[in-house]
Amino acid sequence: MLKIDNLHAYYGKSHVLHGVNFNVQAGEIVSLLGRNGSGRSTTAKAVMGLVDCNGSVLWKDQQIVGKKAYEVAHLGLGYVPENRDIFPKLTVHQNLLLGQKGKGTGARWSFDDMYAMFPRLKEREHTEAGVLSGGEQQMLTLCRTLMGDPDLIIIDEPTEGLAPKIVELVAEYLQKLKSRGVSVLLIEQKLTIALSISDRVLVMGHGSIVFEGTPETLRADAQTRKEWLEV
Numbered sequence: 001m002l003k004i005d006n007l008h009a010y011y012g013k014s015h016v017l018h019g020v021n022f023n024v025q026a027g028e029i030v031s032l033l034g035r036n037g038s039g040r041s042t043t044a045k046a047v048m049g050l051v052d053c054n055g056s057v058l059w060k061d062q063q064i065v066g067k068k069a070y071e072v073a074h075l076g077l078g079y080v081p082e083n084r085d086i087f088p089k090l091t092v093h094q095n096l097l098l099g100q101k102g103k104g105t106g107a108r109w110s111f112d113d114m115y116a117m118f119p120r121l122k123e124r125e126h127t128e129a130g131v132l133s134g135g136e137q138q139m140l141t142l143c144r145t146l147m148g149d150p151d152l153i154i155i156d157e158p159t160e161g162l163a164p165k166i167v168e169l170v171a172e173y174l175q176k177l178k179s180r181g182v183s184v185l186l187i188e189q190k191l192t193i194a195l196s197i198s199d200r201v202l203v204m205g206h207g208s209i210v211f212e213g214t215p216e217t218l219r220a221d222a223q224t225r226k227e228w229l230e231v
Contacts, residue, residue: 001026001183002047002077002152007055009039009046016042017053018207024152029174029184031194033229034204040187041082043204044154048072048079059152074101078150082157082187084137086144088130092121095129095140099147107149108180114143117173135166142173152183159190171197191229195219203228 002024009017017039024030032040046053049069057065064072073079087095096114100107115122118139124132129140138158145153155174159167171193174184188194194201195215203211203218205228211218218224 001028001060002185003056003058004043004047005056005058007043007046007053007057009042009051009053011042011051016051016207017046019055020204020207020209022202022209022212024183024185026151026183027178027181028199029178029186029197031186031188031198031201032204033188033191033194033201035229035231036189038204038228039207040204041156042207044079044081044156044185044187047154048077073148073150076149076151078145078148078153080141080145080153080155080158082160084134084141086129086132086137086140089128091126092129092132092140093125095144096147099144101148107147108182109146109149111147114146117176118143118169135162138162138166138170142170146177146182150182152185153177154185154187156187157189158186159188159193167193191225 005021007017007020020043032043034040042051045051047057049067049072053065056063059075059077096111120136121139121143124136132140158170175197177184186194198215201213201215201218202209203224210228211224
């Protein structure tokens with residue numbers, strides 16, 4: 001579904017990604033792990049056309065390197081950035097409305113789906129998004145992206161700063177996405193959530209993939225965890 005080959009990315013003269021290679025198959029949850037500065041978020045931005053890059057990013061066998069972010073999104077890739085880009089002066093419902101790409105009848109997700117998944121958003125339906133808690137804003141950002149009916153969703157640090165109960169809720173949410181046929185590329189620092197829900201895990205270091213395998217393999221690989229993940 002998503003195949004990345006020899007991907008290099010740059011911020012000005014700074015060379016951040018050095019030949020990244022991996023893929024995400026249909027119906028898979030793949031976690032991209034690593035310390036801050038390892039290149040995880042840059043990888044997501046490169047896929048979405050938000051940073052200068054070269055190499056190959058194939059989405060359903062179509063080359064998307066060089067496309068604008070909105071063009072990539074309209075091909076069925078969703079992106080939830082780390083900074084929770086909500087529209088603070090719009091209500092919860094209005095934010096969700098902006099996530100819709102059209103009024104087609106084939107969409108997998110509806111307002112009712114979002115409110116059933118996160119009842120707290122239903123309670124805050126007519127509240128301005130800017131006054132929501134961090135956890136509520138995270139829920140809203142995830143749901144707004146889903147309203148665009150992506151086939152794959154890239155989620156950057158969804159549990160950052162959230163209470164443990166909300167972290168559990170996010171994990172359940174991601175598994176629900178998989179059950180509805182949505183692939184997930186999860187960028188995460190918390191090993192617990194990544195290892196509990198992922199089909200495969202990738203570890204980044206210095207702008208390259210340094211490990212790829214199952215959660216069980218990473219659990220057993222103390223050296224990789226120590227060298228590339230533990231602080």
